[in-house]
Amino acid sequence: MPHVEAECRAGELVETAFAKVNLALHVRKRRPDGYHALESLFVFAEAGDRLAGHVRPDGMISLRVEGPFAQMLDAGPDNLVMKAACALRFHVGKEDGAALVLTKNLPVASGIGGGSADAAAALRLLMRLWDVSIAPETLEQIALSLGSDVPACLSSVTQMVSGRGEVLQRQTIPGLAGMPMLLVNPGVGVSTARIFGGWDQVDRGALAASDLRQLVEAGRNDLEPPAMAVAPVIGEVLSGLRSCEGVAMARMSGSGATCFALFDTERDLVAAATSLREGHPQWWIAETRIRSA
Numbered sequence: 001m002p003h004v005e006a007e008c009r010a011g012e013l014v015e016t017a018f019a020k021v022n023l024a025l026h027v028r029k030r031r032p033d034g035y036h037a038l039e040s041l042f043v044f045a046e047a048g049d050r051l052a053g054h055v056r057p058d059g060m061i062s063l064r065v066e067g068p069f070a071q072m073l074d075a076g077p078d079n080l081v082m083k084a085a086c087a088l089r090f091h092v093g094k095e096d097g098a099a100l101v102l103t104k105n106l107p108v109a110s111g112i113g114g115g116s117a118d119a120a121a122a123l124r125l126l127m128r129l130w131d132v133s134i135a136p137e138t139l140e141q142i143a144l145s146l147g148s149d150v151p152a153c154l155s156s157v158t159q160m161v162s163g164r165g166e167v168l169q170r171q172t173i174p175g176l177a178g179m180p181m182l183l184v185n186p187g188v189g190v191s192t193a194r195i196f197g198g199w200d201q202v203d204r205g206a207l208a209a210s211d212l213r214q215l216v217e218a219g220r221n222d223l224e225p226p227a228m229a230v231a232p233v234i235g236e237v238l239s240g241l242r243s244c245e246g247v248a249m250a251r252m253s254g255s256g257a258t259c260f261a262l263f264d265t266e267r268d269l270v271a272a273a274t275s276l277r278e279g280h281p282q283w284w285i286a287e288t289r290i291r292s293a
């Protein structure tokens with residue numbers, strides 16, 4: 001009997017929820033609605049969670065979570081996959097149900113937008129499964145109602161993001177696509193709201209990122225200081241990454257605690273991953289590349 005892969009099962013569709021990485025994140029001001037106005041260059045990793053689903057003829061929507069980080073998450077109505085499915089079904093007035101299975105490969109509450117990527121993947125998957133088409137602006141509105149990072153995760157391509165996360169502009173930076181990238185999470189979950197709350201409200205200036213050098217030299221993550229105050233181990237991760245051979249840049253992503261490093265070569269990436277794993281066997285360390293899309 002041949003082994004049948006899950007994605008080969010009749011009627012089952014699969015989407016990857018690509019990890020989001022903020023190569024730079026400039027916080028410009030706190031808005032009256034409590035959100036912050038940002039400027040951020042988003043890239044996406046080839047690594048991500050996996051979402052599979054097939055139609056449930058009884059009209060129910062169900063979710064099972066499995067994989068390395070499944071124990072950190074509930075599969076109930078607060079899961080962003082369920083929220084996305086309910087929001088989409090409400091919008092299109094569908095009677096169809098779906099049986100969804102999320103393989104949680106990315107650490108939770110870790111600054112690489114796992115929940116946001118899952119929500120966007122659920123929207124993409126269910127639009128295919130239920131055969132619905134929605135105007136792009138409406139889809140972006142549904143996405144934004146699920147979280148500030150969700151609109152950018154819909155396309156999961158390199159883009160400049162501003163507003164609270166809803167103003168998107170595709171960006172091409174020479175040399176970035178396919179670049180070897182290491183993601184390192186020291187195992188502490190941090191709350192995004194708490195980290196934004198710790199920002200010192202000093203506007204340090206706009207983000208200009210037309211090439212990698214400018215991004216390295218003038219780019220920042222303004223949430224690094226408040227995140228390090230909550231989780232000092234982030235400093236250890238950053239200094240570990242920066243001391244590796246062949247590092248083009250190393251910085252924290254989003255509100256932390258995951259940090260990333262970009263490498264000039266695959267060989268340097270592998271060497272860095274090996275040495276960091278030896279020194280810190282309890283850290284989550286993922287070797288990946290920047291998605292070329």
Ligand SMILES: C[C@](O)(CO)[C@H](O)COP(=O)(O)OP(=O)(O)OC[C@H]1O[C@@H](n2ccc(N)nc2=O)[C@H](O)[C@@H]1O
Pocket residue numbers: 022025034035036037038040111113116146147148149150163164165192193194196254255
């Ligand atoms: C830090 C980033 O990941 C950078 O990409 C995002 O700005 C956060 O995106 P997210 O996790 O999708 O955030 P949301 O779920 O919308 O908001 C969580 C909380 O973060 C804070 N928040 C979020 C986005 C934003 N532009 N300003 C904020 O102040 C708010 O306190 C909000 O209540």
Ligand SMILES: Nc1ncnc2c1ncn2[C@@H]1O[C@H](COP(=O)(O)OP(=O)(O)OP(=O)(O)O)[C@@H](O)[C@H]1O
Pocket residue numbers: 073078079080081107108109110111112113114115116117118119149190192253254255256
């Ligand atoms: N499918 C999901 N995956 C991850 N987190 C989820 C999911 N559903 C709900 N959540 C909740 O959303 C919160 C944020 O999770 P997420 O992993 O997206 O954070 P993050 O990586 O810090 O996001 P960001 O980079 O946008 O700040 C967590 O507290 C988690 O409990």
